[in-house]
Structure formats: C-alpha cells, structure tokens
Amino acid sequence: MARKITIEPVTRVEGHGKVTIHLDDAHRVTQSRFHIVEFRGFERFVQGRPYWEAPVLVERLCGICPVSHHLAAAKAADVIVGLGLEGLSPTAEKMRRLMHYGQMFQSHALHFFHLCSPDLLFGADADPAIRNVIGVILRHRDLAVRAVLLRKFGQEVILATAGKKIHGTGAIPGGINKNLGPEERDALLRGPAPFNAETMIQWAAEAVEFFKDFHKKNRALVDGFAAFPSNHLSLVRKDGALDFYHGVLRAVDAEGRKVLDDVDYQTYLDHIGEEVRSWSYMKFPYLRRLGKADGWYRVGPLARLNTCDFIPTPLAQKEFEIFKDFTKGRPNNMSLHTHWARLIELLHSGEVIRDLLLDPDLQGTELVRKRKKRREGIGLVEAPRGTLFHHYQIDGHDQITMANLIVSTTNNNEPMNRAVDWVARNVLEGQTEITEGMLNRVEIAIRAYDPCLSCATHALGQMPLAVELYDAGGALLDRRSR
Amino acid sequence: MNKITFTIDGQACTAEAGQTILEAARANGIYIPSLCWFEGMKPAGSCRICTVRAGGRYMAACTQPVSEQMVIENMAPDLEDMRKALVEMLFVEGNHMCPTCEKSGNCELQALAYRYQMLVPRFPYDFPVRRVEPAGPKILLEHNRCIKCLRCVRGVKAKDGRRVFGALRRGGRKKIAVDLSLAAALSDRRAREAMDRCPVGSILKKEVGFIVPVGKRKYDATPIGSDLRKAEG
Numbered sequence: 001m002a003r004k005i006t007i008e009p010v011t012r013v014e015g016h017g018k019v020t021i022h023l024d025d026a027h028r029v030t031q032s033r034f035h036i037v038e039f040r041g042f043e044r045f046v047q048g049r050p051y052w053e054a055p056v057l058v059e060r061l062c063g064i065c066p067v068s069h070h071l072a073a074a075k076a077a078d079v080i081v082g083l084g085l086e087g088l089s090p091t092a093e094k095m096r097r098l099m100h101y102g103q104m105f106q107s108h109a110l111h112f113f114h115l116c117s118p119d120l121l122f123g124a125d126a127d128p129a130i131r132n133v134i135g136v137i138l139r140h141r142d143l144a145v146r147a148v149l150l151r152k153f154g155q156e157v158i159l160a161t162a163g164k165k166i167h168g169t170g171a172i173p174g175g176i177n178k179n180l181g182p183e184e185r186d187a188l189l190r191g192p193a194p195f196n197a198e199t200m201i202q203w204a205a206e207a208v209e210f211f212k213d214f215h216k217k218n219r220a221l222v223d224g225f226a227a228f229p230s231n232h233l234s235l236v237r238k239d240g241a242l243d244f245y246h247g248v249l250r251a252v253d254a255e256g257r258k259v260l261d262d263v264d265y266q267t268y269l270d271h272i273g274e275e276v277r278s279w280s281y282m283k284f285p286y287l288r289r290l291g292k293a294d295g296w297y298r299v300g301p302l303a304r305l306n307t308c309d310f311i312p313t314p315l316a317q318k319e320f321e322i323f324k325d326f327t328k329g330r331p332n333n334m335s336l337h338t339h340w341a342r343l344i345e346l347l348h349s350g351e352v353i354r355d356l357l358l359d360p361d362l363q364g365t366e367l368v369r370k371r372k373k374r375r376e377g378i379g380l381v382e383a384p385r386g387t388l389f390h391h392y393q394i395d396g397h398d399q400i401t402m403a404n405l406i407v408s409t410t411n412n413n414e415p416m417n418r419a420v421d422w423v424a425r426n427v428l429e430g431q432t433e434i435t436e437g438m439l440n441r442v443e444i445a446i447r448a449y450d451p452c453l454s455c456a457t458h459a460l461g462q463m464p465l466a467v468e469l470y471d472a473g474g475a476l477l478d479r480r481s482r
Numbered sequence: 483m484n485k486i487t488f489t490i491d492g493q494a495c496t497a498e499a500g501q502t503i504l505e506a507a508r509a510n511g512i513y514i515p516s517l518c519w520f521e522g523m524k525p526a527g528s529c530r531i532c533t534v535r536a537g538g539r540y541m542a543a544c545t546q547p548v549s550e551q552m553v554i555e556n557m558a559p560d561l562e563d564m565r566k567a568l569v570e571m572l573f574v575e576g577n578h579m580c581p582t583c584e585k586s587g588n589c590e591l592q593a594l595a596y597r598y599q600m601l602v603p604r605f606p607y608d609f610p611v612r613r614v615e616p617a618g619p620k621i622l623l624e625h626n627r628c629i630k631c632l633r634c635v636r637g638v639k640a641k642d643g644r645r646v647f648g649a650l651r652r653g654g655r656k657k658i659a660v661d662l663s664l665a666a667a668l669s670d671r672r673a674r675e676a677m678d679r680c681p682v683g684s685i686l687k688k689e690v691g692f693i694v695p696v697g698k699r700k701y702d703a704t705p706i707g708s709d710l711r712k713a714e715g
C-alpha cells in the first residue's frame with residue numbers, strides 16, 4: 001500500500017517547513033519534497049513606503065540575520081541616491097563591513113555550536129533529549145562557554161555599528177549614521193581576555209581543528225552524507241577573493257567551470273530566473289544560461305569556497321588551501337562539508353573584524369554621500385546562508401513601487417530538496433518503521449543549509465518535529481512527534 | 483506684577499497672571515504630560531492628555547488659566563490611568579508601527595507609551611486604511627501615524643504667514659491636508675521644523691530618516707518630561 005510520510009516542524013513565528021515523502025507499495029520513495037512557508041508578504045507591504053525606510057523595514061524578515069537584509073537594502077538605496085559601493089566614504093563602507101562581518105561571526109558561531117555540534121558530538125542516533133545545545137552545555141562545558149562568547153562577540157560588533165544587537169538602524173542610504181568611537185573599538189580589540197578579537201580568532205581556529213578532527217574520524221558520514229553535484233553561486237571580490245559584503249556575481253558548475261563570469265549584479269535579472277512550482281510558495285531560482293532543469297545552484301559557505309579563488313586573510317587562507325586540497329582543487333559537493341566551510345568563514349570573519357578595528361578610517365567623520373537620484377537600485381550581500389538579493393524601484397515621490405527579494409533560503413530551495421531526497425532514498429527507503437534516528441537525518445540534511453526556518457528554533461538547537469504516516473487512502477497509520 | 487499662588491499635588495507654586503496651568507507648572511519645574519501642546523504656539527486643548535483636576539473638575543491644563551489658590555491634582559493614579567487610556571486610543575486609531583518608523587526614539591506618542599508602560603492597548607485596533615501622501619519635493623505625509631493634534635495646522639507657516647497645512651472634515655473623519663504649492667516652497671530648514679513640530683512620524687522631511695543613531699535620539703537616554711527637574715514628585 002502506498003504511504004505518505006509527513007515530517008512537519010511545528011509552526012513558529014518565523015518561517016516553517018515540512019517534509020513529505022511518498023512511498024509506493026514496496027516502500028520505495030516515489031517523491032520527496034521540502035516545503036517552506038516563506039515571506040513573500042514583505043515585497044507587497046514595502047510598496048508605498050519611502051525608500052530610506054527599506055533597510056529598517058525589511059530587516060524585520062528575520063531575527064537571526066537582520067543585518068544581511070539591512071545591508072542589502074541599504075546597498076540598493078545607495079544606488080538610488082546615485083552611488084555604487086565605490087561612491088561611499090571609506091568610513092561608511094568600512095563601518096558597514098564591520099557590521100556585516102560581525103553578523104557573519106555571530107551567525108556562524110551560533111549555527112555551528114548550537115545547531116551542528118550536537119549532531120557531531122552525540123551522533124544522529126542519540127536521544128534528542130541529549131542531542132541539543134543543552135546536552136552540549138551539560139557534557140561539553142568548555143565548548144558551550146565558548147559558543148556563548150563567540151556569539152556575544154559578534155553581537156557586540158553589531159551593537160557598535162548598527163546601534164542595536166538586533167534590528168539596528170546603522171546603514172542609511174549613501175552611508176552610515178555613526179562611526180566607531182575609540183572606546184567602542186578598544187572594548188572589542190583590547191577587552192580583557194577572553195573577550196577580545198585575538199582570542200576570538202584563536203577560538204575560531206580551534207573550532208576548525210575540531211571539525212577536521214571529527215572529519216578524520218568520521219569520513220564516511222561527512223563525505224558521503226547528502227553529497228550530490230550542483231552549481232555554486234556567490235559574490236566574489238573583483239580579484240576573485242572571498243568577500244561577504246560586495247563583489248561581482250560568479251557561478252561555477254560541479255566541475256568548476258565558470259557558468260557566470262563575474263558579472264555586475266545590477267544585471268542579475270539577465271542571469272537569474274525564478275521558477276514557480278505549483279506545490280510550493282517558495283520560488284526556485286536558476287541560472288538562465290543552463291535553464292530551469294539544470295540551472296539550480298547552491299549558495300552559502302560551501303558555494304562561496306567553491307567560487308572564490310582565495311581568502312584574503314592569512315589564517316583562513318591556510319585552512320582554505322587544506323579545504324581545497326581535499327577535493328584536489330575541484331568544487332566540493334558534499335553537503336556536510338558546509339560546516340567545514342562555515343568554520344573557515346568564521347575564522348576569516350574574526351580576522352577581518354580585527355583588521356577593521358585597527359583601521360583609523362572607522363573614526364572618520366564623513367558618513368553620508370549622495371549624488372544624482374535614480375529610480376531603481378539593486379543590492380546584494382553574501383548573507384551567512386548565502387547570496388541575498390534586494391531589488392527596488394521607486395516613483396518620483398521617493399515611494400517604493402516594486403520590490404523583489406531573493407533570500408538565501410530561496411536560493412538553496414532546490415539543494416535542500418535534493419538533500420532531503422538523498423536521505424529519503426538512502427535512509428528511509430525500504431523501511432516500514434520510522435525511527436528517531438531517521439528523522440534526525442532528515443533534519444541534519446536540512447540543517448547543513450541552515451535555512452531560515454530554523455531561525456525560530458535556534459535557541460534550543462532542535463527542530464521540533466511531528467511525523468505522520470499515511471496510507472494510500474489518507475488514513476493515519478502512525479504518528480511520532482517530539 | 484501680581485503673583486498667583488497655587489499648588490500642584492500639594493507643592494506650592496507661583497505663576498504670572500494669565501498663565502495657563504501647563505505653562506505655570508513648567509515654570510515651576512513640574513511636568514504635566516501633553517501631546518498637542520507645543521511651546522510658543524497657541525494651545526488647542528484637543529488631545530486631553532494634559533487633563534488635571536481642580537476642585538473636582540477636570541480641565542485641560544494647556545488651555546485653562548491658573549487662578550489664585552487653585553489646588554491642582556496632576557499625578558493622581560486615576561488621572562494617570564486616564565492619560566494612558568488616551569494614549570492607547572491614539573495607538574489603536576491609527577497604524578503605528580514603531581519598529582520601522584523613522585520617528586522612533588524622537589516620537590512623543592511613543593515616549594508617552596513608554597512612560598505609561600503600555601503593552602497591549604485595552605481597546606481593539608481599528609486598522610484604518612490610510613496612505614502615504616506625497617506633499618511636494620521636500621515632504622511626505624504619512625497619514626497612518628497622524629493623531630490630528632493640529633500642531634502642523636497651527637504652527638507651520640509659509641514666508642507670508644499663510645498656513646501650509648489644514649484640517650478637512652471633523653471628528654473621527656478629520657484628515658490633514660496640505661497646500662502643495664506652499665509645501666513645495668518651504669526651505670529645507672522650514673521643512674525640517676515642520677517634521678520636528680509633528681509629535682509623531684506623520685510629517686517626514688525626505689531623506690533624513692534614521693540619520694540619528696540609536697542611543698542619540700531624543701528619548702533614548704531620558705524619558706519624556708525629564709527635562710523638567712521635579713518631574714515626578
């Protein structure tokens with residue numbers, strides 16, 4: 001008898017998702033899907049709002065990565081007030097960079113320690129009562145303490161640049177509304193240990209080691225789990241360096257061939273299409289050159305390390321070389337290696353934060369520039385979870401008439417579906433009973449991409465799940481929840 | 483000149499003849515919460531936030547002249563709760579989205595809501611359908627936030643003294659209208675003054691939103707009313 005398995009994270013305020021897996025009479029997977037209720041509403045209700053409000057309005061999309069939305073919208077607004085990134089004052093550009101790398105730092109630290117480390121430390125078959133951040137606190141105290149402080153450090157950087165830890169107002173069209181005071185700088189740079197940039201860099205480096213060690217002992221899992229080839233997309237700096245704040249759009253295919261060759265993102269519509277599928281509210285973006293069927297791509301830490309040529313800070317660059325050597329310089333298509341890439345980015349962010357703090361431009365006083373107004377602007381950043389697109393048009397009264405947002409989670413829509421499908425075919429297929437461990441594996445696959453739906457559950461590091469098993473007639477056979 | 487003597491919440495005060503209760507209170511360092519009142523401008527007595535009690539009668543402190551031997555109650559718990567109710571009414575009657583409003587931190591209505599620790603209004607939300615109206619090259623009029631205090635109508639004037647803003651209709655249907663040609667002729671400074679005169683984020687001078695960082699805004703460090711020394715007895 002054909003069965004349908006539904007795995008549904010309990011609805012919270014932010015987005016939520018559910019997984020449906022259809023089995024045929026022989027318990028083979030016929031179809032698996034990952035559904036997300038997404039935030040399209042924002043594009044509607046920014047209409048009519050003054051464009052300078054967008055950075056503060058749209059960041060409300062998310063309580064975990066608001067800085068990314070804040071900055072993407074501000075970058076679009078820069079274009080509207082007649083600037084590109086090149087037109088910003090050095091103080092404004094560097095303050096925003098500092099804000100963004102602070103956000104990267106806290107988000108990556110949060111993700112790794114709160115969400116991913118329980119899976120690594122306890123394994124997918126562990127009791128979910130232990131396999132969460134509380135378990136980490138109880139059994140691995142030092143790690144837990146570090147997790148809290150790493151995250152706090154990133155948040156303090158955000159506070160000093162955006163004015164608030166969450167939902168700040170720092171970036172305004174054409175610049176920034178504050179510079180960095182010497183006391184603010186010194187608190188981050190020379191705070192009593194461990195709360196200073198150098199210690200944070202050291203801890204980040206140790207986190208990379210922690211992962212490499214785990215990798216060595218768990219090759220089959222880390223290399224094999226939900227591995228599948230894909231294209232990869234991200235911004236890169238003009239010279240090919242890893243850059244989270246600004247750059248040109250580059251995409252490579254699973255073999256490393258350039259599919260999108262460093263294009264100006266103001267032309268993204270020429271290169272990126274968005275497909276609508278009847279069963280999901282969330283669109284499926286694709287590279288136009290490759291078409292709907294083959295043009296899907298990954299974004300995020302793994303994609304970024306696949307597209308960039310090098311990392312412009314020494315410690316992270318060394319780790320990048322090790323990371324690249326593992327795949328002999330070719331793109332890395334292993335989902336769980338995203339965690340490795342994320343930690344290298346954590347290290348890089350720490351180094352960038354320290355270097356920026358040492359830069360006297362942050363005490364500069366030229367904060368805002370404006371030139372000739374335009375009616376349209378596009379702003380992109382590399383958010384913690386991947387490339388984030390903001391696109392606005394305004395009318396002659398400065399009111400927004402059109403907004404298009406492609407968030408990281410949307411960019412990763414197809415890859416997350418593929419990862420879930422991998423688990424369905426490799427773990428659930430042929431089974432008649434669903435164990436906790438199987439569910440955990442679905443969760444681990446999704447979690448590698450850190451979709452925004454997990455924002456809501458970051459605090460406890462556990463995706464609440466309800467599982468229902470239906471027969472072909474739609475009758476409930478079994479239910480499992482936690 | 484004759485000095486008038488009176489008390490507010492038992493505190494002895496003096497005033498010049500002809501001063502309103504609110505002016506006299508301020509002169510004595512006492513804060514009476516207000517919203518439609520604006521220093522140096524003819525009072526309207528419309529918002530009723532400044533309601534005080536004297537001899538068992540309720541009166542708007544911004545319009546009522548103080549009189550000899552008056553015994554005024556200002557901070558009585560029931561008066562404060564009534565003021566809180568008025569603030570709540572203003573919130574439910576418009577669409578006030580503080581988190582994304584550029585007036586946040588500089589908004590008198592928000593500051594009063596903080597003062598009264600308003601969490602959820604006791605009245606149901608109206609969710610009126612209102613819009614943002616372009617008012618010439620310098621200003622946007624955000625009707626969602628307008629509390630019809632008429633400070634703009636009374637105080638924003640063109641060079642020749644003509645009124646830039648006016649009120650259409652009455653009561654609940656009252657709506658602020660703008661003279662587009664006069665608004666277009668406002669200097670940058672006057673446009674900025676118009677924005678500052680509006681207690682909420684309804685009159686927006688273009689392109690200045692969020693220019694003051696969090697922490698440096700008017701009410702970030704000091705709650706409303708604390709410019710007056712003896713604010714809360």
Ligand code: SF4
Nearest residue numbers: 628629631632634680
């Ligand atoms: S626009 Fe502002 S000043 Fe004018 S009535 Fe409305 S709230 Fe008062």
Ligand code: NI
Nearest residue numbers: 062064065452
């Ligand atoms: Ni998010």
